[in-house]
Amino acid sequence: xxxxxxxxxxxxxxxxxxxxxxxxxxxxxxxxxxxxxxxxxxxxxxxxxxxxxxxxxxxxxxxxxxxxxxxxxxxxxxxxxxxxxxxxxxxxxxxxxxxxxxxxxxxxxxxxxxxxxxxxxxxxxxxxxxxxxxxxxxxxxxxxxxxxxxxxxxxxxxxxxxxxxxxxxxxxxxxxxxxxxxxxxxxxxxxxxxxxxxxxxxxxxxxxxxxxxxxxxxxxxxxxxxxxxxxxxxxxxxxxxxxxxxxxxxxxxxxxxxxxxxxxxxxxxxxxxxxxxxxxxxxxxxx
Amino acid sequence: xxxxxxxxxxxxxxxxxxxxxxxxxxxxxxxxxxxxxxxxxxxxxxxxxxxxxxxxxxxxxxxxxxxxxxxxxxxxxxxxxxxxxxxxxxxxxxxxxxxxxxxxxxxxxxxxxxxxxxxxxxxxxxxxxxxxxxxxxxxxxxxxxxxxxxxxxxxxxxxxxxxxxxxxxxxxxxxxxxxxxxxxxxxxxxxxxxxxxxxxxxxxxxxxxxxxxxxxxxxxxxxxxxxxxxxxxxxxxxxxxxxxxxxxxxxxxxxxxxxxxxxxxxxxxxxxxxxxxxxxxxxxxxxxxxxxxxxxxxxxxxxxxxxxxxxxxxxxxxxxxxxxxxxx
Numbered sequence: 001x002x003x004x005x006x007x008x009x010x011x012x013x014x015x016x017x018x019x020x021x022x023x024x025x026x027x028x029x030x031x032x033x034x035x036x037x038x039x040x041x042x043x044x045x046x047x048x049x050x051x052x053x054x055x056x057x058x059x060x061x062x063x064x065x066x067x068x069x070x071x072x073x074x075x076x077x078x079x080x081x082x083x084x085x086x087x088x089x090x091x092x093x094x095x096x097x098x099x100x101x102x103x104x105x106x107x108x109x110x111x112x113x114x115x116x117x118x119x120x121x122x123x124x125x126x127x128x129x130x131x132x133x134x135x136x137x138x139x140x141x142x143x144x145x146x147x148x149x150x151x152x153x154x155x156x157x158x159x160x161x162x163x164x165x166x167x168x169x170x171x172x173x174x175x176x177x178x179x180x181x182x183x184x185x186x187x188x189x190x191x192x193x194x195x196x197x198x199x200x201x202x203x204x205x206x207x208x209x210x211x212x213x214x215x216x217x218x219x220x221x222x223x224x225x226x227x228x229x230x231x232x233x234x235x236x237x238x239x240x241x242x243x244x245x246x247x248x249x250x251x252x253x254x255x256x257x258x259x260x261x262x263x264x265x266x267x268x269x270x271x272x273x274x275x276x277x278x279x280x281x282x283x284x285x286x287x
Numbered sequence: 288x289x290x291x292x293x294x295x296x297x298x299x300x301x302x303x304x305x306x307x308x309x310x311x312x313x314x315x316x317x318x319x320x321x322x323x324x325x326x327x328x329x330x331x332x333x334x335x336x337x338x339x340x341x342x343x344x345x346x347x348x349x350x351x352x353x354x355x356x357x358x359x360x361x362x363x364x365x366x367x368x369x370x371x372x373x374x375x376x377x378x379x380x381x382x383x384x385x386x387x388x389x390x391x392x393x394x395x396x397x398x399x400x401x402x403x404x405x406x407x408x409x410x411x412x413x414x415x416x417x418x419x420x421x422x423x424x425x426x427x428x429x430x431x432x433x434x435x436x437x438x439x440x441x442x443x444x445x446x447x448x449x450x451x452x453x454x455x456x457x458x459x460x461x462x463x464x465x466x467x468x469x470x471x472x473x474x475x476x477x478x479x480x481x482x483x484x485x486x487x488x489x490x491x492x493x494x495x496x497x498x499x500x501x502x503x504x505x506x507x508x509x510x511x512x513x514x515x516x517x518x519x520x521x522x523x524x525x526x527x528x529x530x531x532x533x534x535x536x537x538x539x540x541x542x543x544x545x546x547x548x549x550x551x552x553x554x555x556x557x558x559x560x561x562x563x564x565x566x567x568x569x570x571x572x573x574x575x576x577x578x579x580x581x582x583x584x585x586x587x588x589x590x591x592x593x594x595x596x597x598x599x600x601x602x603x604x605x606x607x608x609x610x611x612x613x614x615x
């Protein structure tokens with residue numbers, strides 16, 4: 001019995017591994033994300049069909065060899081629309097995460113380095129922003145600045161910012177008193193250099209994982225806003241907008257909503273699994 | 288004197304008193320946060336392009352006379368300086384007056400009173416359902432070897448990635464239009480609550496189950512679990528009576544965040560299932576630029592969220608007395 005517990009205590013690594021998905025999942029996820037980026041850059045590689053071409057006599061075709069994922073109410077090919085929508089969905093996800101992160105870094109540095117009084121003010125501001133659920137914050141923003149892709153990106157970024165800011169602040173506070181910061185200060189480096197070269201890179205390292213997953217989350221939130229009709233305008237092949245349009249035909253033509261949603265799910269799943277994989281790699285390397 | 292009172296105090300009562308103190312501090316903080324929320328919302332909406340008076344008098348379609356504009360400006364106090372407007376706004380808030388909805392021509396408080404119950408019902412049902420799914424999945428499958436753990440973990444990861452709006456539409460297609468088990472819309476019967484509650488609960492359960500499984504697997508390797516087993520307790524008794532309380536903590540901590548996600552999800556689900564509720568009201572108010580309604584709903588949602596987080600915090604302290612000692 002003692003041997004058994006001792007053995008278990010000595011092999012924490014094994015437990016770590018069986019908790020996570022197998023490396024197969026991680027490699028599939030990375031492949032999917034790479035394909036998605038490729039589709040965003042060169043959609044022509046995946047499909048030759050025009051995503052905006054309206055062919056009324058081919059409306060509501062179920063998935064077939066000619067139209068892999070079927071056609072929508074105007075006879076547009078859904079696979080082509082999803083591939084061409086990858087660019088916009090990825091751009092929205094990355095841009096919104098970048099906005100979240102910019103706000104978070106500004107607030108986190110201010111709180112972590114500005115002294116006790118500033119830190120209390122930042123903590124206070126975060127608590128106020130936290131009182132709004134993300135979608136409510138995003139809806140408030142849309143109410144003030146109107147709908148469209150631009151406000152959609154800012155609204156999504158704003159909705160996610162408080163969570164990141166809390167993490168950045170915690171990281172800055174943890175790293176601030178590390179030995180290498182003290183060493184850099186002793187060497188007489190200017191504060192700006194220490195912040196940019198030492199503090200930020202080290203504080204951000206654990207956030208790489210959160211960022212990877214964050215892009216997936218941002219795509220979901222942005223799609224939710226588009227789904228509510230507050231984002232990209234209908235003819236554009238945006239995943240959330242496609243889902244929203246297909247909702248009217250859900251009783252007869254399930255493929256109009258199922259496939260755009262499936263790609264949102266696969267993207268989130270892939271970012272989550274990839275993020276977790278990066279996390280394990282980082283943790284494995286760090287002592 | 289002091290030593291005798293200390294000796295006779297009931298530890299249970301002392302814990303309750305400490306919990307009460309903490310509740311008081313948190314509530315005071317919550318009130319301050321709400322004041323800041325109200326202030327932020329007030330000034331943010333004043334930044335809005337366009338004249339609020341025009342929105343009151345029928346939005347973009349109305350064509351009011353200059354006299355009507357001037358009258359409305361005076362009636363709503365919009366001719367006064369911003370600082371005065373702000374003080375008046377706070378005064379009305381304290382009296383529980385959230386103004387009139389531009390689009391429905393009803394007091395905002397009445398809209399909230401009529402619609403709030405349905406949203407509360409939906410979010411509570413979803414939270415309870417999510418926890419049931421979590422307990423079912425994690426307590427039974429944690430620490431059962433690689434295969435079962437792997438399958439359960441995959442299931443959790445996939446459910447956590449499902450967006451509410453897609454899950455809702457898929458459930459609608461399969462169970463309302465395909466199998467016709469549940470009504471596709473409405474909010475009058477218990478059956479109409481099932482699909483929206485599931486589409487909110489499944490992704491949430493995935494999130495909570497991930498952390499609960501991890502913490503349960505760690506707990507099952509603790510010495511006290513071994514002790515319980517040597518006393519002859521059955522496997523399920525060990526899991527439910529001893530391991531679970533320890534393993535619940537991360538999940539409970541996450542529930543505070545979860546309530547925010549539930550409220551966001553409720554907006555989407557109420558729209559999909561055409562349910563009554565403040566989520567759908569908020570969505571419509573944003574589309575119609577009905578500012579008093581947007582402000583009112585945001586404030587109530589923020590108040591509910593802050594209150595829920597205080598409750599979660601207290602629950603956390605109650606489950607784990609060590610936290611309380613650390614805080615005291």
